[in-house]
Each structure stands twice: as C-alpha cells, then as structure tokens.
Amino acid sequence: xxxxxDINNLHVNVDDKTVIKGLDLHIKQGEVHAIMGPNGSxxxxxxxxxxxxxxxxxxxxxxLFDGTDLSxxxxxxxxxxxxFLAFQYPVEIPGVNNMNFLRASLNALRRARGExxxxxxxxxxxxxxxxxxxxxxxxxxxRPVNAGFSGGEKKRNEMLQLAVLEPRLIVLDEIDSGLxxxxxxxxxxxxxxxxxxxxxxxxxxxxxxxxxxxxxxxxHVLADGRIARSGDAQLAQTLEQxxxxxxxxxxxxxxxxxxxxxxxxMVANG
Amino acid sequence: MENxxxxxxxxxxxxxxxxxxxxVQNLAGEKYKYxxxxxxxxxxxxxxxxxxxxxFISAKKDEPEWLLDWRLDAFExxxxxxxxxxxxxxxxxxxYQDLYYYAAPKSMADRPExxxxxxxxxxxxxxxxxxxxxxxxxxxxxxxRMAVDAVFDSVSVATTFRETLAESGVLFCSFSEAVxxxxxxVKKYLGSVVPKSDNYxxxxxxxxxxxxxFVYIPPHVRCPMELSTYFxxxxxxxxxxxxxxxIADKGSYVSYLEGCTAPMRDENQLHAAVVELIxxxxxxxxxxxxxxxxxxxxxxxxxxxxxxxxxxxxRETRAKISWTQVETGSAVTWKYPSCILRGDDTVGEFxxxxxxxxxxxxxxxxxxxxxxxxxxxxxxxxxxxxxRASNAYRGRVSVHQKADNVRNFTQCDSLLxxxxxxxxxxxxxxxxxxSAILEHEATASKIxxxxxxxxxQRGLDAEEAVGLIVNGFCREVLQHLPMEFAVxxxxxVSISLEGSIG
Numbered sequence: 001x002x003x004x005x006d007i008n009n010l011h012v013n014v015d016d017k018t019v020i021k022g023l024d025l026h027i028k029q030g031e032v033h034a035i036m037g038p039n040g041s042x043x044x045x046x047x048x049x050x051x052x053x054x055x056x057x058x059x060x061x062x063x064l065f066d067g068t069d070l071s072x073x074x075x076x077x078x079x080x081x082x083x084f085l086a087f088q089y090p091v092e093i094p095g096v097n098n099m100n101f102l103r104a105s106l107n108a109l110r111r112a113r114g115e116x117x118x119x120x121x122x123x124x125x126x127x128x129x130x131x132x133x134x135x136x137x138x139x140x141x142x143r144p145v146n147a148g149f150s151g152g153e154k155k156r157n158e159m160l161q162l163a164v165l166e167p168r169l170i171v172l173d174e175i176d177s178g179l180x181x182x183x184x185x186x187x188x189x190x191x192x193x194x195x196x197x198x199x200x201x202x203x204x205x206x207x208x209x210x211x212x213x214x215x216x217x218x219x220h221v222l223a224d225g226r227i228a229r230s231g232d233a234q235l236a237q238t239l240e241q242x243x244x245x246x247x248x249x250x251x252x253x254x255x256x257x258x259x260x261x262x263x264x265x266m267v268a269n270g
Numbered sequence: 271m272e273n274x275x276x277x278x279x280x281x282x283x284x285x286x287x288x289x290x291x292x293x294v295q296n297l298a299g300e301k302y303k304y305x306x307x308x309x310x311x312x313x314x315x316x317x318x319x320x321x322x323x324x325x326f327i328s329a330k331k332d333e334p335e336w337l338l339d340w341r342l343d344a345f346e347x348x349x350x351x352x353x354x355x356x357x358x359x360x361x362x363x364x365x366y367q368d369l370y371y372y373a374a375p376k377s378m379a380d381r382p383e384x385x386x387x388x389x390x391x392x393x394x395x396x397x398x399x400x401x402x403x404x405x406x407x408x409x410x411x412x413x414x415r416m417a418v419d420a421v422f423d424s425v426s427v428a429t430t431f432r433e434t435l436a437e438s439g440v441l442f443c444s445f446s447e448a449v450x451x452x453x454x455x456v457k458k459y460l461g462s463v464v465p466k467s468d469n470y471x472x473x474x475x476x477x478x479x480x481x482x483x484f485v486y487i488p489p490h491v492r493c494p495m496e497l498s499t500y501f502x503x504x505x506x507x508x509x510x511x512x513x514x515x516x517i518a519d520k521g522s523y524v525s526y527l528e529g530c531t532a533p534m535r536d537e538n539q540l541h542a543a544v545v546e547l548i549x550x551x552x553x554x555x556x557x558x559x560x561x562x563x564x565x566x567x568x569x570x571x572x573x574x575x576x577x578x579x580x581x582x583x584x585r586e587t588r589a590k591i592s593w594t595q596v597e598t599g600s601a602v603t604w605k606y607p608s609c610i611l612r613g614d615d616t617v618g619e620f621x622x623x624x625x626x627x628x629x630x631x632x633x634x635x636x637x638x639x640x641x642x643x644x645x646x647x648x649x650x651x652x653x654x655x656x657x658r659a660s661n662a663y664r665g666r667v668s669v670h671q672k673a674d675n676v677r678n679f680t681q682c683d684s685l686l687x688x689x690x691x692x693x694x695x696x697x698x699x700x701x702x703x704x705s706a707i708l709e710h711e712a713t714a715s716k717i718x719x720x721x722x723x724x725x726x727q728r729g730l731d732a733e734e735a736v737g738l739i740v741n742g743f744c745r746e747v748l749q750h751l752p753m754e755f756a757v758x759x760x761x762x763v764s765i766s767l768e769g770s771i772g
Contacts, residue, residue, distance in 0.1 A: 051727050054719070075726035084727075091724035094715070095742030104738055105728040112729065144742065161728065 002067075004029050004169055004200045009061035012042075012049050012225075018059070019045045021225035027169075030197040034211055035204045036236065037222035038244035043204045044088065046222070047173040050202075051085035052078050065169065080112035082168030086158040086175050093145040098157070101145045102127055102164050109165060130163040134190050152183035159190035170194065170201045176210040188213030208240040223247035302564055302599075305534030308395045308504050312423065315372035317507075321345055324477050327372050331446045334453060344466035344476030351470045357633040358662040358694055359602045361538070361575065369540060371478045373423040373505040385428055395502065396420055399531060416496040416527075417442055419483045421512060423505050426481045431495065440493050440524075441486040445513050448484035455486055459517055463546040463583045463610070471542040471577040471604075475511045479544065482512035487522035487553070496525050496752055501543075503532040503563075503574070509540040516546070518553035520586070525556040525752055530599070532564045536572045538601060547582035549589035551613070555582060556592045558751055559607075560759055563599035565766075568657075570629030573601025580607035584616035584642070592619035593636065594750045596759045598766040601630060606664065608637035611645035611673075618647040621747040623759075625766045626659030626691070635665035635696075638678060640706070646677040652744050653684045655691035656767055662694035671702040678706075684714040685743050687736065687767065737764035 005027040012020035019042045027033050037043050049056040050063065052075035063070040065081060073081065093101065107117040118126065131141060134156060146154050155175050162170060172191065176184055191201070191214050203214060211219070211233065219235040220227045221244075228247050229235065315326050324345050328338040353364070377389035385393070417431035419442065426444030435442050441452060448456050466476035483499040503510045518524055532539065541563065549555050557580075566573025576599075582591035593607040609618030620636035638647035647667065655661040661684070669676045684693035695712050717739055725735035741748070741760050748756050748763075 053723060074731075075723065076729050076731050079727055079729040087724065087727075091718075091720045093721055093724070093739060093742065095745055096738055097742070100742075101725075101728075101738065104730060104734065105725075108731070108734060109729040165728065 003027060004066055005202070006064040007061070008064075010049075010058065010063060011060035012045060013057045013059050014045055014055060019225055020049070022061070023222075023226050025220065025227065027200045027202060029168075029200055031218065032195065032201040032203065032214065032216045033218045033220065034216040034236065035202065035220050035222050036206065036208070036239060037228075038247055039206070041222045041247070042225045043206075043222055044173055047085055047088075047171050047202075047204055050078075050171055051075060051083065076108070077112070079165075079167075080109050084162060084165060084167035084170050086155075086162060086170065086172045088174040088177055090146045090149075090154040090158050092147045092149075094147045096145050097141075098143055098145050099124075099127065099141045102141075102161065105161070106164055127160075127164060131160055133193065134159055134163065135186060136160060151178040152180070152186075155179060155183065155187050156190070159187055162194060163190065168199055170199065172201065172203045172205075174205055175203075176205055176207060184210065185213060208236045211236045221247055302534060304399060304531035304562065305564060306398065307533040308391060310389065310391050310504070311376045312373050312505055313376050314370045314374075314505070314508070317370055318367040319369070319371055319478065323371050327478055327480065330372065330374075331449065333449055336457065337449060340461070340466065341477050341479075344473050345478075347467040348470065348473035348477055351467070351473055353470050354604075357604050357664070358660060358696075359604060359631040359633050361602050361631075364540060364575070366474075368507070370505065370508040371511070372480060373508045374425040374480075375422060378422075378425050385430075388428055392422060395422070395504075396500070399500070399502070416498055419444060419497075419499045421481050421483075421499060421501045423480075423503060423508060423510065426483075429483075435494070438491050438494055439488040440491060441484065442497055443484055445479070445482040445484045445515065448515070452484070452486065455517065456484070456515065459515055459546065459548055461546075463548060463581045464544050464579050469579060472544050472579040475513060475542050475544045475579070478509075479511045479513035482514040482543070482545075483516075483528075484514070485516040485524060485526060487518045487524045489519040490521040491519075492522065493524040496527060498527040498529065501528065501530040503530075503539060503541065506535055507537060507539070509542065511541075512543045514543070514545040516555060516557070517548045518550065518555045518589075520550045521552040523554045523556075525558070527558040527560070527752060527755060529560045530563050532574055534564050534567075534572065536567075538566075538573060538575055540575045541577070541600075543578045543580075545578070545580040545607075547580075547591055549582065549584050549586075549591050551586035552588045553586075554590040554592075556752075557582070557594070557607070558755065559593075559595040559597070560751075560755060560762065561595065561597045561599055561603075562762060565599045565628065565630050566601040568628050570601065573630070574599065576600035576603045576605060578605040580605065581610065581637075582608070582618070583610045583612060584618060584645070585612050587613040587642075588615045588617075589613050590617040590619075592617075592621070592750070594621040594747065595623070595634075596747075596751070596762065597622070597624040597632065597634060598762055600632075603630075603632045603634050605634045606636055608639065609647060610639045610641065611647065612641045614642040614644055616642050616645045618645070619750075620647075620649045620651070621750045622651045623654070623744045623747045623763065624651070624661060624663075625654045625763065626656070626661040627766060628657040628659060630657075630659045632660070633662045633664055635663045637666040638668070640667070640669045640673045640676040640678070643672075643674045644676070645673060647679075649678070649680040649682075650746055651680075651682045652747055653682070653693055653695075654687070654740060654743070654767070655684065655693050656687035658690045660692045660694070662696060664696045666698040666700070667708055668698075668700040669703050669706040669708070673703050674705045676701075676703065676706040676708075678708045680708075680710045682710075682712040683743065684712075685740065686714065686716045733764075736767055740764065740767055
C-alpha cells in the first residue's frame, strides 16, 4: 500500500523564522504514528502546516496527501480530501449551535465531494448515535460550539466532530493537554474506535501517557525541526525514562503542563 | 445621565489582513439583486419644495381641508427647524430644493379598482421582487397567508386580501384611501404619537407624506393573517415619504411586516418615513421590518438616506408593542423605533439586527419611555460592522417619577469583521423613580482568524463560516421574526456580508 501522507525534506517558516528544517515522514493507511518532542521542536507547527494555516510557509520540500501536493489546497479543500486536525485549543464560536455547526460542516464536505447533502432527520439520528457512543449528553449538541465548555468537554467535542466527519487522515495536536486521567481515557477510547485499515493517524504529544491508551505503530522524536529518532512504541517508554535531554529539551518533565501549553500557544498564535 | 462606550475595531487582538479588507471592498452593489429599474411613465410634482408643492400633493389625493391645513402647518414648522446633527453619521448637505416630492406611475391616475386594472409593468415589478400580489397561499403547503399593500414611489399600487380581512372587521388599506374612507380614525390618531414637529424629518414627512399603510384592528379581533407593506422607490431624484398608521383597539392583535428595496443609482435618495402605532387596552402589535434599501456601491456612491421616525404608544393598560428590525440596506440609517409605555403593566420590546458593510453608516436604536406603573421593556440589539462601515447603537431608557416598579433589560452586542470598521454603543439611562430595575449589558467581539480557520478546517469556506457565525450572533433576534421571513432574513444577513472576509 502506498503512503497516505508523504513528507519529503520539508522546511517551514513561521513569521520568517525557520521552524521545520528538513522533515521526512511517511504514513500509510491504517497506521498510527506518534510525534513526540521537547517544547519548541516544531510539533504544533507541523500540525497547523498540514491543515493549511496561513503564514506557515513551505520554503523547501513537499507534502503529498494521497498523492496531491497539499500546498496547492485551501484548508477547506484539505478537509474535503479527508484531513482532520483535532485542535489543542478548540476554538469557541458563541451563538452557533453545535448541531448546526456539525451539519454545516458535514454537508460542506459532502458537497465538495460531489455527494448529496444529508437530510435533517437522517442527520439527527446519525449525530445522536455518534454522541451516545462517546458518552455525550444530547444537551451538548444544543450548546454553542465549544463556548463555555470545560477543557475535557472541548476535547470530547473534537472527538465528536471526528466521528461525524469520518476523515481519512487524523492529526491530533496535543489532545491530552489539560485532561485528567478519566477525560484522557474517554478521548483515547474515541480515537481508538476510529482506528481502521483505511484511516491513518498522526498523534502529536509531549507525553508518553497518551500513548499508553492509544498504541502507536511508530514513534518519532522531533527535535529542532527534524526527526531525530524513530522507533516502535517502545521508544515512547524510553523517552518517559530519559526525557528529552538528548534532544535539546529539558532533562525530564518539570512544570511540564504549563510549559507545554505556553509553547504551543505561541505557535498557534504565530 | 450619560454613559458612553466606544469600541473601535483597531483594538481587537488579531487583525484580519489587508487582502481581506480589499475583498470586503469588492463587495459592491452588484450583489444587490433588487437594483433594477422599472421603465414606467410617471407623473411628478415640479422639483423643489414650497407650500404649493404641499398643496399639489394634497390635491392629488383629494384631501379634506383639515389635512391640507395640517400639512401646511407642518411645512411652516419644518422651515424653522434645523436638520439634526447629533447622530454618528456623515453625509453631504441635502439640497431639499433639488428633489421631487411626488412621483406616481401615470397609470395609477385612474385609480384602478382591481388588480386586473393595474399596469402589468407594475405587477411584473413586484413579481420580480418576489412579492405576491395575487391572493395566494404564500408558501406551497403552508397555511399562512399574507396581505400586502404595495407602495410604488408615492402611491399604493394594490392592497390584497382586503375583503377577507373586512370579514373580521380589519381595515387594511393605503393611507390615502383611509383619509377618504375612515377620516374619523385618521383625524383622531394621526400625529398623536409622532407630533408633526417632533423632529426635522418627521416635520418634513408631515408636510409632504405620500402613501403608506393604514391598519385598524377592531376590539378583541386577532388579525387572521400577517399584514405587510412593501415599499419600492423607483424614480430617480425622488424622495419617498410614507406614512403608516396602525391602531390596535382593545384586546386585539396584529402582526405587521414591512420590506423595502430600491434601484441602484449613483445619487443618494431620501426616504423619510413616519410610522405611528397605537395599542389600546390589552392590545398587542408586532411590527417587523426587513429593510433592504440600496446600500450604495463599495465607494459609498449612491444608496438611500433612511431617516425614519417610528414610535409606538402603549396607550392603555397591558398594551404591548414589539419592534423587530433587520436593517441591512441604506447608505445612511437614522432610525429609533420606540415605545411610549403610557399605560400601567405595558410591555415594549425592541429586537434589532443592524448590518453595516463597505461605507454604510448606521445610527439606530430605540427609546423606551416608561410612564406607566409596572411597565417593562426589553432591548436586544445586534450590530454588525464590516468593511469601513460605522455602526452605532443609540438608545434611551427613561423612567418617569410616577412609574413604579419599572423593569428594563438591555443587551447590546457588536460584532466586528475586519479592522477598518467601527461599532459604537451609546445608551442613555434616566431613572426618576427609585423602584426601577434597569439592566444594561454590552459586548463587542470580533470574528477572529482562529474562528474562520477552525471552520475552514472543518470544510466550510470563509464565506459560509462568516454566514454561520453571524447568523449565530443574530439568532436571538431572528427568532422574533414571523416564521415565513426568518429564513429569508437569515439569507439576507449572509448576502449582506458576502465578500467581507478572505
């Protein structure tokens, strides 16, 4: 099987600063890859670049998604091709009902793919089923998108969107940040339920603990904008012991949650 | 007491880029689908304004002496008044002598009795505008009917369902006909809510008003269908000065909707209307507006000056008046639909969506004048600014010293798109009775790049994203529109902002 995502010698500038410096990554259908790395190593930049965020400039190399050069596609066209980014900080959209948002999204994707829109009755049944499978209450569907949601609720809402939109390539950007162990488990269950031979996943995380729940096929350590080391799931365990000291990061996780959030926040707002 | 807060777009954290603003400016009048002109022969009054023009208009309508005197008195007062300059709008001085004050399709001179006698060109115009003048079910399969009074420049072309309405005693006709057929009602109520010298534009209207709608709902009648008036300006250099008078007698109910459009022209056109509502004991009037006058092009050329005085009087106990407006058109809007809560236990409501794009300017809001005990009012205003537009909410809540236990809740939300537009919130609150409970909430927010990006990542394009977010922002107000128009208004909201983001 050919790779769903092919990243070759990628260089990315954000605000004229080179953040990704020669990254290679190949993910086949059905595979789950994890990218780990110290703060500032370029993890979130990779996620935003893949999903087409503005100001993320590819200066060298290429990114092919199912054979198509991603840099030629708008964010919505990437979504229509089946790329989904679960945000580290899901955005609040006050006033827009979650259900309407999901429906508008799903139908926009279907239109872009030349499929018929899903009618209201069918859609309601479909969404309620998905929500129930994630242990979500119906009232969450009626609330405005992410507005006033707790950290855990926001992440679960991302899982609901995932389940409804059924993408082919899922990029999870630090979905474990700010979650307690119960919420983490719920989110991980949601992700695991979506594993399939047709679907690929790229899990971006600072911590090994998420990978206890979602077992990756491959683990890569990102350091200073390139893959410094790759291995199987065992590599994550090793990192848990030694930290990122060998990769230009902190010796071991200290004040880690806060530092990680700040790092990603800066990248996200760049 | 004055409390002024200005929220300027530039303060917003994430500025939308220059290209976006350029795209906003590309949104020109070509999106305005009602901009066509009907080629029809028209009879006009000579250009300019003097007492002879007032006499001309009155004579055209065969008006009784008392009404002519009323107009002439208004004209005299208007001449000594100054155009108001306190609103947050800017436009070149209007040359009141360079306008036509009366224009009517020639074919209307014979006063056609039925729709079959009306010039087909006129009927075609309304068909093109999507306004049903045939007495038909409005929507297939839906048992809702709507009666329409169609006003073209200075005259009413047709009023539908009059006979059906007459069966329940409801009077619905053009203002000119009401003067002929129900002079006692007109005489009793005309100017009783908006006195002829109330303000500069109201005085001008009182002198030269042409047509508008007249509604009377008899005691304890619930009007069996939606009533609506559709205003169309067609002639160039012509002002439209309509006058609407709605009286809901004791225990009655009526829901009324007005819509407005005009051709695209490079010159500005003046629209100075007066609307008076009177609700007697236990009566309720629901008045909705979908204002879609031509807004001018992207450079701010042309468009309607919409200088309107709308006021309702909850004259007796437990009367209720509710204003809902969706203001998307006009180059300049100056409009404050208000309620005088005269009776005890009266209720006034104001729900507003005002959109200003490109170089549009809006200064709109409401006044809630609490005179009666236990009167309550509610104000929900949603202002949206895009392009280089300026959008101001201006409101007054005042409580008379004898009005015990007054309640008011005000919520003013502003939404900014881009970083060249402005939103202003200017609430005045006057409480002369210590028992009053008055609440005011205001927010200003911006559609952020993050929100747009998030929506795009989920498959929506930028315009769909803006439409979704803005409709979410307006939802509370859209819900108050009659169901048939809510969907239409929702679309209009999105169309008005098309191209406002990259």
